[in-house]
Amino acid sequence: MGLTGPVLVVGTGLLGTSIALAARRAGLDVLLSDVSPEHLRTASGLGAGRPVADGDAPQLVVVATPPDHLGVAIAEALTRYDAVVTDVGSVKSAPLREVSERVGAEALERYVGSHPMAGSERSGPLAASAALFEARPWAVTPHPSSDPGAVELVSALASACGATVVTLPPEEHDRAVARTSHLPHLLAVLVAGRLADAPAAHLSLSGQGVRDVTRVAGSDPALWQQIVASNAPAVLELLSEVRAELDAMITAVSGGSREGLGVLLDRGVAGTQAIPGKHGGPVRATAPVFVSLPDHPGELARLFADAGVIGVNIEDVRIDHDPGRDTGLVELVVAEDSALHLAASLEDRGWVVHG
Template sequence: MSELTGPVEIVGAGLIGTSVALACRRAGLEVLLTDPSDDHLRTASGLGAGRPSAPGDRPQLVVVAVPPDHLAEQIERALARDAVVTDVGSVKAGPLAAVADLPGVERYVGSHPMAGSERSGPLAASAALFDGRPWAVTPHAASASDAVALVEALALLCGAVPVRLTPDEHDRAVARTSHLPHLLASLAAGVLAGAPADHLALSGQGVRDVTRVAAGDPALYGQIVSANAAAVGALLGEVRGRLDAVIEALATGDRAGLEAVLGQGVSGTRAIPGKHGGPPRPTGAVFVAVPDHPGELARLFADAGESGVNIEDVRIDHDPGRPVGLVELTVDVDRAEHLLGSLESRGWVTHR
């Protein structure tokens, strides 16, 4: 594999670009930063992500981390330099088509780290953002093998797991696993806007889980989804068919039809890869009432650790009627009762 020694130039010092820069700095590489926003440059530099690029700099790798509408333009600029070029945009086929006939296109390899946040900007960045996350690497027919290897080396350096796909395969995959879920979260969240306060007072963890990603920047996600319109549109057609089936089932009292759609949802959740990418394993939940005071959550985790049970996931829901939080600890289903008894013996109020 080609060795990534730097310098690495990051074009776009937002959440993803600054996180890549911080990960490269963590590995000891020199990082050059480019961004039209002086504020972003100052902030990213102040965070230790690198220094502003200067004329005469000769990067080994250029990482384009700009919004989708500007990807092709910035990839073209980067290809004019003697460097390998990748981008970390959410859509791959469109930018490739825009630069496919340019000189030096063999040095271009698209990529996409599957990590992010509903927050944006360099202050939201972290060197650990990509740790353990998939990072799609999408070479095209003319990509040079050493360029592909260098982009995969970047993914590994950032702590991610490279996954090689064609650009078209990537776009179909993210339409299904990222773009469609974001749109559906936005639709669900949209019915909350302007809802009566007494309705919203009943909000629980379920509605927060479903709508969390809807808090993302509408302008950015509008660009992302528009750039992948064909793949997202095809999936929305499938969803529309299932939604029509639900409406029909409710109107006619067709319980079996409704349960068939709900059953498809259960099958879909079971298809999502489990821990470390393996098959999903049966889990159980233990609910613990935790006083809303400093140190209580740390005490709970310490007591759970003493039980010898591995915690697979944690969720916190605040009780609107009491000064406590309800913490849901997800564990292997065969270990749930042991954890329950262990925590109760230490004075915690629990239930399954």
Template sequence: MPGPVLVRGTGLLGTSVGLGLRAEGVEVLLHDPSPAACGVAQDIGAGTVVDLEDPALAPALVVVAAPPDVTADVVVDSLRRWPRAWVLDVASVKGAVLDAVAEAVSRGRLDDGAPPRFLATHPMAGSERSGPVAARGTLFTAAPWVLCPTSETDPGAVEAGEALARALHADVHRMDAAEHDSSVALISHLPQIAASLVAARLQDAPDASLALAGNGLRDTTRIAASDPQLWVQILSGNAHRLVPVLQGLRDDLARLVEVLEAPSAPGARLGVARLIADGNAGRARIPGKHGAPPQAFALVTVLVDDTPGQLARLFETIGRAGVNVEDMRMDHASGHRVGMVDVSVLPGRRDELVSVLTDAGWKVV
């Protein structure tokens, strides 16, 4: 894709964009209000720090990776500074940014030719960690990257957005901004809130109780480690799309509490069963491996000593058998130096794999 590309904001996303583009041979320029963040991003190879006031600065594309609460201002500033550049943002909420650009035009801060040069986008990738030190050039590989063009958006801006996403090996999707914001409220913002609420219940839990925790609790609360300041901005920016989703969750929770307050009442057990079954049905709709339709895999659980090289040896045995690992997870037995590795395989290969592993001396549960 053509360069230079100016990345404004050197947090997790911006620095990852820089690293990924540099790996593809694209010239990347960096700017961030924080000299420390910008310096770290430059030191790890994400690009070259520049001065925005340099009159020779002429980016072909500006990627705004600023915090959500200032994204719109940085987009407007970029459109004003570089009237020949395409400008796109990578914030989690799209409607607010588009509204801000339209308002800037109406107030005379931008000319009518500015909005067509702007493309609202959102790469659906990230981490519970933040900052440039958490960045990696492969962050967007195989991840959805949503483009939200309007009826005014110049085709050149859309082409630039597609070129950026493909250079970073992302999967390009197109969606209306309102549809996007409603979608992320359900599939991204709601899980974050649920994880944080569950994890908050653990603050005063006895140590003896937490010692019993397994992968279920760890999986459920993993994203509860996310940056509070970032999520204040995201949730506030998408509040009107998120509130109806939370109201539905509140209604379901209220029904469950009512049932459990009288668990022996007629119909109570059916109510609980229906709630769990509804969860089964919803989870079954989540796309499977590589975005394919969901598929049920067979689990093979293997006990593995918690010593160096054991996982490599296990997967070498599986590889020699010619069985593909569709998924894998590992749990540790409390108080013992042993792990339980759950290997997901196609159902038709399960018995064969169990036989191969057993013959090779592995203990299959």
């Protein structure tokens, strides 16, 4: 059973609208619904699809409502339409339990949960993008009685959105995101909490490290309340592991035990190395090349044109503007073994290269 549409997206927030835009880009007919007429109007206006009407018969329904409403909304979709239904909630066991209490066995077969690992600190349809899922993991979480054709259809949607499908059972998914998403979020919140009433002089020493650690803590608290509540068992298991390690850390630091602290620090390094590369592959060694340039866009174009002629593939770029200066600093991230070649070749072409 191929994905031919129409696809109905229920809930036109950041995720729902992004999926709708990506599905439209893939040539599918997209229907939209939302309890907020404003969100619905905005999403339609962005070209994400048209409001669903009586008589529409979607092939696939994507429920993208807030976590608290998932169970009810999924059951409603299964009852109203003879369609495959998925949702994009961050937690999978709790909604599945609710759905199985609300619908019969036949309808339950048409339900397959899923969870795209993409998001933003921003929310609402205006922050949506068809490119949000490009090269990101998208978990598809069949339950024992899910119809194989339904699983295929949901996987096809993820692929059509440019994502990489990862299939795993709902409970396994919830343990995985507790570890890779919910725990990092909650500890980032604790770090950020220590900054809330810090003196300005202390905060003026903030470097890139604390910005990176705390960034996710800026996300919508109402949404995260729901996510954490619906995955409480898996989250609590990890929080109590962390509590034991925090106690060990406090004991080591207060007792001056460098070995005790060393064990924890080494384990942290091992953890950072366990995370797979950006696209699931191994982590590639990269090195930065810093280049000064006058802070206007023409120079940036000239720099990239020169890098193109030199033939080194640029993996990432960071730009450091300082409003108080008239030169900017560009960091070109390239494969480690190309860095010296790029730096020397750019210098030959008259660029001021640092390092």
